[in-house]
Amino acid sequence: MSQESNRTAAMLEVRDLRARIDEREILRGMSLTVNPGEVHAIMGPNGSGKSTFAGILAGKDRARVTGGTATLDGQDLLAMTPEARAVAGLFLGFQYPVEIPGVGNLYFMRTALNAQRRSRGEEELDAVDFLELAREKMKLVEMDPAFMNRGVNEGFSGGEKKRNEVLQMAVLEPRLAILDEIDSGLDIDALRVVARGVEALRSPVRSTILVTHYQRLLEYIVPDRIHVMAAGSIVLSGGRELALELEKKGYAWVDEEAKRGAFGAPAPVAP
Amino acid sequence: MSDTIRELTEQKYKYGFVTDVEEDRIRKGLDEDVVRLISSKKQEPQFLLDFRLKAFRHWLTLEEPTWAKVHYNPIDYQGIVYYSAPRPRKKLSSMDEVDPEMREAFAKLGIPLEEQKRLSNVAVDAVFDSVSVATTFKKKLADMGVIFGSFSDAVKEHPALIEKYLGSVVPYTDNYFATLNSAVFSDGSFAYIPKGVRCPMELSTYFRINAADTGQFERTLIVADEGASVSYLEGCTAPQRDQNQLHAAVVELVALDRADIKYSTVQNWYPGDAEGKGGIYNFVTKRGKAMKGSRISWTQVETGSAITWKYPSCILQGDDSVGEFYSVALTNHRQQADTGTKMIHIGKNTRSTIVSKGISAGRGQNTYRGQVKIGKGAEGARNHSQCDSLLIGDRCSAHTFPYIEARNPTAQVEHEATTSKISEDQLFYCRQRGIKEEDAVSMIVNGFARQVLKELPMEFAVEAQKLLGMSLEGSVG
Numbered sequence: 001m002s003q004e005s006n007r008t009a010a011m012l013e014v015r016d017l018r019a020r021i022d023e024r025e026i027l028r029g030m031s032l033t034v035n036p037g038e039v040h041a042i043m044g045p046n047g048s049g050k051s052t053f054a055g056i057l058a059g060k061d062r063a064r065v066t067g068g069t070a071t072l073d074g075q076d077l078l079a080m081t082p083e084a085r086a087v088a089g090l091f092l093g094f095q096y097p098v099e100i101p102g103v104g105n106l107y108f109m110r111t112a113l114n115a116q117r118r119s120r121g122e123e124e125l126d127a128v129d130f131l132e133l134a135r136e137k138m139k140l141v142e143m144d145p146a147f148m149n150r151g152v153n154e155g156f157s158g159g160e161k162k163r164n165e166v167l168q169m170a171v172l173e174p175r176l177a178i179l180d181e182i183d184s185g186l187d188i189d190a191l192r193v194v195a196r197g198v199e200a201l202r203s204p205v206r207s208t209i210l211v212t213h214y215q216r217l218l219e220y221i222v223p224d225r226i227h228v229m230a231a232g233s234i235v236l237s238g239g240r241e242l243a244l245e246l247e248k249k250g251y252a253w254v255d256e257e258a259k260r261g262a263f264g265a266p267a268p269v270a271p
Numbered sequence: 272m273s274d275t276i277r278e279l280t281e282q283k284y285k286y287g288f289v290t291d292v293e294e295d296r297i298r299k300g301l302d303e304d305v306v307r308l309i310s311s312k313k314q315e316p317q318f319l320l321d322f323r324l325k326a327f328r329h330w331l332t333l334e335e336p337t338w339a340k341v342h343y344n345p346i347d348y349q350g351i352v353y354y355s356a357p358r359p360r361k362k363l364s365s366m367d368e369v370d371p372e373m374r375e376a377f378a379k380l381g382i383p384l385e386e387q388k389r390l391s392n393v394a395v396d397a398v399f400d401s402v403s404v405a406t407t408f409k410k411k412l413a414d415m416g417v418i419f420g421s422f423s424d425a426v427k428e429h430p431a432l433i434e435k436y437l438g439s440v441v442p443y444t445d446n447y448f449a450t451l452n453s454a455v456f457s458d459g460s461f462a463y464i465p466k467g468v469r470c471p472m473e474l475s476t477y478f479r480i481n482a483a484d485t486g487q488f489e490r491t492l493i494v495a496d497e498g499a500s501v502s503y504l505e506g507c508t509a510p511q512r513d514q515n516q517l518h519a520a521v522v523e524l525v526a527l528d529r530a531d532i533k534y535s536t537v538q539n540w541y542p543g544d545a546e547g548k549g550g551i552y553n554f555v556t557k558r559g560k561a562m563k564g565s566r567i568s569w570t571q572v573e574t575g576s577a578i579t580w581k582y583p584s585c586i587l588q589g590d591d592s593v594g595e596f597y598s599v600a601l602t603n604h605r606q607q608a609d610t611g612t613k614m615i616h617i618g619k620n621t622r623s624t625i626v627s628k629g630i631s632a633g634r635g636q637n638t639y640r641g642q643v644k645i646g647k648g649a650e651g652a653r654n655h656s657q658c659d660s661l662l663i664g665d666r667c668s669a670h671t672f673p674y675i676e677a678r679n680p681t682a683q684v685e686h687e688a689t690t691s692k693i694s695e696d697q698l699f700y701c702r703q704r705g706i707k708e709e710d711a712v713s714m715i716v717n718g719f720a721r722q723v724l725k726e727l728p729m730e731f732a733v734e735a736q737k738l739l740g741m742s743l744e745g746s747v748g
Contacts, residue, residue: 058703086705098700102718111714112704119705151718168704 009074011036011207012057012176017068019056026052026063028232034176037204041218042211043243044229045251050211051095053229054180058092059085072176086112087119089175093165093182100152105164106134108152109171116172137170141197158185159194166197177201178209183217195220215243230254296355296485301348303327306454309354313423313457318434326443326453333447339609340638340670341578343552346517351486353455396420396460396476408472418463419474422490425461432463436494440523440560440586448519448580449556452488456521459489464499464530473728475504487518495530495565502533504731515543515577517552524559526567528589532559533568535727536583537735540575545633547605550577557581563589563618570726572735573600573608582640584613587621587649594623597723601716601739602635602667611641611672616649616682625656628720630739631667642674645682652682660690661719663712691719713740 012034019027026049034040044050052063057070059082070077072088080088100108114124125133138145141163153161162182169177179198183191198208198221210217218226218240226243228236235254236242246254297308306327310320335346396406396419406420418429426433443453460476478489495501518540526532534557543550553576559567569583579602585594596612614623629637643654660669673686693715701711717724717736724732 060699082699082702083705083707086703092703094700094703098694098696100697100700100715100718102721103714108704108714111710112701112706115707115710116705172704 009036010034011038012070012072012209014057014070015068017053017056017070018066019052019063020066021052021063025066026232027056027068030068030229030233032227032234034207034209036207037202038225039202039208039210039221039223040225040227041221041223041243042209042227042229042234043213043215043246045255046213048229049232050213050229051180054092054178054209054211057085057178058082058090083115084119086172086174087116091169091172091174091177093162093169093177093179095181095184097153097156097161097165099154099156101154103152104149105152106131106148109134109168112168113171134167134171137167140170140200141167142193143167159187159190162186162190162194163197166194166201170197170201173201174206176207176209178211180211181213182210183212183214191217192220215247218243228254296352299350299352301327301351301353301455305353309455309457312354312356313426315426316430318430319426319437322438322443323454326450327455329444330447330450330454333450335447339580339640340636340672341580341607341609343515343578343607346515346552348451351517353486353488354457355485356457396474397479412470412472412474415468415471416465417468417470418461420461422456422459422461422492425463425492429461429463432494433461433492436492436523436525437490438523440525440558441521441556446556448554449521452490452519452521452556455486456488456490459491459520460493461491462493462501462503464495464501466496467498468496469499470501473502473504475506477506485516487516487520489520491520491522492525493523493532493534494525495527495532497528498530499527500531502728503535504728505534505536506539506731506734515550515552517554518576519554520556522555522557522583524557524567526559526561526565526592528563528565530562530565531568532566534559534570534583535731536569536571536573537727537731537738538571538573538575538579539738542575542604542606543577545604547577550606551575552578553581554578555581557583558586558613559584559594560586560588561592561594561621564591565589566593566595568593568595568597568726569612570595570597570723571599571610572720572723572727572738573598573610574738576608577606579606579608579610581610582612584615585623586615586617587623587652588617589621590618591620592618593621595726596623596625596627597726598627599630599720599723599735599739600628600637600639601630602632602637604633604635606633607636607638609638609640611639613642613644614654616643616645616652616654619649620651621649622652623654625654625658626722627656627658628723629658629660629669630663630716630719631660631669632663633667635667636670637668638670638672640672640674643676643684643686645677645679645684647678649679650681652679654682654684656684656686658686658688659719660688661716662690662692663716709740716740 010033014030014032017027017030030053042050056063057077065078072090075088077085110130117124143163153164182194186194226238227234306323310323409420412419441449443450462474464470493503524532524534540551540553561567567585573579583596587594594614600608600610602608611627612625625641627639629639631637639658645652658671662669669690671688675684677684697715698708698711702708716739724735727735
C-alpha cells in the first residue's frame with residue numbers, strides 16, 4: 001500500500017467487490033482503479049451489474065455487500081453513510097432522478113451545498129452568493145432559470161432532469177462523479193448539452209465514471225479508459241478502440257465469451 | 272424505514288415546562304352554581320349570565336358526539352376545574368406590572384410582553400390559563416379606532432358590541448363542545464376593526480395552558496366592519512402532563528360587507544408522549560360569517576394535541592363572498608386528528624377554496640372531514656377542494672371524508688385528492704447530495720406543505736416550518 005501511494009495515489013480503488021440483492025449475486029469480484037483527472041466509462045449489457053455498482057459506491061442499501069473493499073482517497077467508502085460519502089466528494093448522477101414536490105430546485109441545491117460545506121468546516125453560502133454561483137453553473141448546461149424555482153425535478157422532462165443532474169454536479173464540484181446512464185432518454189441536442197457540461201467539468205483533481213449502455217455518449221465525452229462489465233465484474237478493459245469494437249460486434253459477443261468462461265469469470269446463474 | 276427517521280420522529284416537546292403562579296381556582300365539577308360563580312367572578316352584565324345559563328341548560332340535554340374518527344377515554348366533566356386564573360390580578364397600567372413569573376413564562380415561549388422587544392408589527396394578547404394577562408400596543412391600535420384586548424375587558428368596555436355579535440355565528444345551541452364553552456368560557460380575545468380601517472399591524476393571541484386538571488375554554492370574537500381588514504394570528508402551547516386536558520374553544524369571525532379577515536393558527540398544544548399518555552384534547556369550533564363581497568381566510572398548522580377535532584368554517588352569506596381554508600395537520604406517535612372545514616354557500620357567486628395537507632407519522636391517525644354545501648340560491652357558486660395526504664412509515668394512516676351537497680345546478684364543485692409516501696428513493700437522493708436524513712424528511716414534508724405555509728404571515732411561516740421539522744423528530748419507523 002505504501003509503495004503505491006508513493007506513486008500516483010488512486011482516487012477510487014475498488015478491490016474484488018461482491019454484493020447481493022436478495023439471494024442473487026450481482027457483483028462477483030468487481031475491481032477498478034481510477035486516478036485523479038481520469039474519465040472512465042463502464043459499459044455492458046443490461047443486467048451486468050453496472051447500475052448496482054454505481055449505487056453501492058454511493059451507499060444505496062438495496063444491495064448487500066458480501067466482500068471486497070472500496071476506498072475514495074484512502075477512506076473506506078463502505079463504512080460511511082451516503083451523506084458522508086457525498087461530503088467526501090462522491091457524486092452520483094441518477095439514471096432516474098426523483099421528484100421532490102414543493103421543494104424549490106435552487107433551495108435544494110443550496111441546502112445540499114451548505115450541508116456539505118458545513119460538514120467540511122467551510123463557511124456556508126448565503127442566498128445571494130449562492131444565486132450568483134448557480135447562475136454561472138446554469139450556463140454550462142444551458143438551463144432555463146425558470147427551472148430554479150420549480151420543485152426538484154417536478155414535472156421536468158427526461159432531458160431536463162438529466163441537465164439538472166449535471167447542474168448539481170457543477171454546483172457541488174465533487175472529487176468523483178459517477179454518472180449513471182446520463183445519456184438515456186436524451187435526444188441528440190440534449191445529449192450534446194449534457195456532454196459539454198460534463199466535459200467542462202473535467203479537471204486534474206476530479207475523476208468521472210460514466211456508466212452507459214451505448215457508445216454514442218463516448219463520441220462526445222472521450223474517456224481515458226473503457227471497461228466492459230458482464231455478469232458482475234469487469235471482463236474487458238481498453239482505450240477508445242474498445243467502444244468501437246463493441247459497437248461493431250455487440251454485447252452478444254461479450255456475453256458469449258463470458259458464458260464460455262473466456263474472461264475467467266464464473267458463468268452467470270439464471271435468477 | 273430507517274432508524275434515523277424513527278429517532279427524528281421521537282423528539283421531545285419543547286414547551287412542556289410548568290410555571291409556578293398562584294391560582295385562583297374554583298372547586299371541581301359543573302352545575303348551575305358554577306356557571307353563576309364564573310359570571311360573578313367576572314362581574315358580568317345580566318345578558319351574559321343569561322347567555323351562559325341558557326347554554327348550560329341546553330348542554331344538559333346534549334350527548335357528546337361520536338362521529339369523528341378519534342378514540343379517547345371518556346371525559347369526566349365533573350372532574351374538571353372550570354375556572355382558574357393566575358392571582359393576583361389587579362388592573363395593569365403598564366406591562367411592567369405583569370407578574371414576573373408570567374412574563375418569564377411568555378419570554379421562554381418566545382413571546383416577550385415588553386413592547387419594545389416585540390416585532391414592531393404584531394400586537395399580542397397573552398392568555399394564560401384562559402385569562403388574558405397582557406395586551407401590547409393597545410394604545411396605538413386605539414388611535415385608529417381598533418379595539419383589541421381581552422374578552423373580559425371588552426365585555427366591560429364595549430358591552431353593546433359583545434351583545435350584538437356574541438353567538439351570532441356560533442349559536443349557543445351549536446354543538447356539544449361549543450355549548451359547553453358558551454356556558455363556562457373564561458376569557459379570550461376580542462377585536463373590532465371599524466369601517467374602512469385596514470388594521471396597521473398583525474393582531475395575535477398567544478394561548479398558554481398552565482394549571483393542572485383545568486379545562487380551557489376561551490372565546491374569541493373578531494368583527495371587521497364594512498371595508499375593514501385584519502390579519503390575526505393564534506399560537507398555543509401547554510405543559511407536559513400525564514393527564515389529558517380538555518380544551519374547548521370557540522372562535523367567531525364576522526366579516527361585514529367588503530371586509531377581509533385572515534385568521535392563522537399555529538397549534539402546538541402538548542401532544543402526549545410517544546405512548547399516547549397525556550396531551551390536550553382539542554375540541555374547537557371556529558366559524559366565520561362572510562357578508563357581501565367579503566373574504567374570510569383560515570390558515571392552520573396543527574402539530575400538537577392528542578386529539579384534534581376542529582373544522583374552521585365559512586358561511587358565505589353575502590353575494591360574491593369568498594371563503595378559504597388552508598390546513599396542514601401533522602400527527603405523530605399516537606396523535607389523532609379529525610379536521611377539515613365546512614363551506615356553506617348561500618349568496619350568489621360565492622367562491623371557496625380548500626387546501627388540506629395531512630401528514631401522518633408514527634402511529635398517527637389523520638382524517639380530513641369536509642363539507643361543501645351549495646344552497647338553492649347560490650347561483651354561480653364555485654368550490655375547489657384539494658386534499659393531499661403524506662404517509663411516513665407504515666404504521667400510520669390517513670382518511671378523507673369529503674361531503675358535497677349541491678342544490679343549485681349552476682354550481683361548480685371540484686374535489687381532488689392524493690395520497691403519497693416519503694419514498695426511500697427521495698431520501699436516498701437527498702442523502703446522496705449530502706443532506707442528513709432527518710433534514711431530508713423535514714425538507715420533503717415542508718415541500719409537501721408549502722402551498723399552505725406560504726399563506727402564513729412571514730414570521731409565522733418560519734416558525735411553522737421549524738415546528739413541522741421538530742414535530743417529526745423521531746417519526747419514521
